[in-house]
Amino acid sequence: MMDRKEFLSMLGLSAGALTIAACMGGSVAAPNVDFTLDLSQSANAALNTNGGYVYSNGVIVAKTTSxxxxxxxxxxxHEGTSVQYQSSNNRFYCPNHGATFSNSGSVTQGPANTALKQYTVTVTGNVVQVKG
Ligand code: FES
Structure with a gap:
């Protein structure tokens, strides 16, 4: 039979293992961001057209058909490929294995089983702020 000290040291070990697992999960989390895009700049011109999209700071910013x-x-x-925006289907699409996500990032078709992180968008004149 193990004594109290051995038992506590076993608990310490498993708590450490849990911490490592939590850190590994965190490394694939979506980034926290707070940036702006100027729609008058050519790099962001796609956002002046319904259905257009751009990538910035690990985020895909898209303009819907409405x-x-x-x-x-x-x-x-699923495995980190950059998703694309398909405005005709109102969805984000991953070209690697075909996962699809709603406009708010929810999974609508696997193999992905975790939602894309949704960011808050505020438009003021020509400036788009993306935050979250
Ligand atoms: S990497 Fe996107 S579906 Fe596999």
Missing amino acids: GAIIAVSASCT
Whole structure:
């Protein structure tokens, strides 16, 4: 039978293992961001057209067919490929294995099983702020 000290030291070991697992999970988390895009700059011109999209700071920023600007994390939650925006289907699409996500980032088709992170978008004149 193990004594109290041995038991406590075993607990310490498993707590450490849990910490390591939590850190590994954190390394693939979507980034926290707070940036702006100037729609008058050519690099962001795609956002002046419904259906257009750009990548910035690990985020895909897209303009829907109804003209709303939306933003989600760009890396597919399956294996990290950059997703694309398909405005005709109102969805984000991963060209690697075909996962699809709604405009708010929810999984609508696997193999991904975790949502893309959705960011808050505020448009003021020509300036788009993406935050989250
Ligand atoms: S990397 Fe996106 S579906 Fe596999």
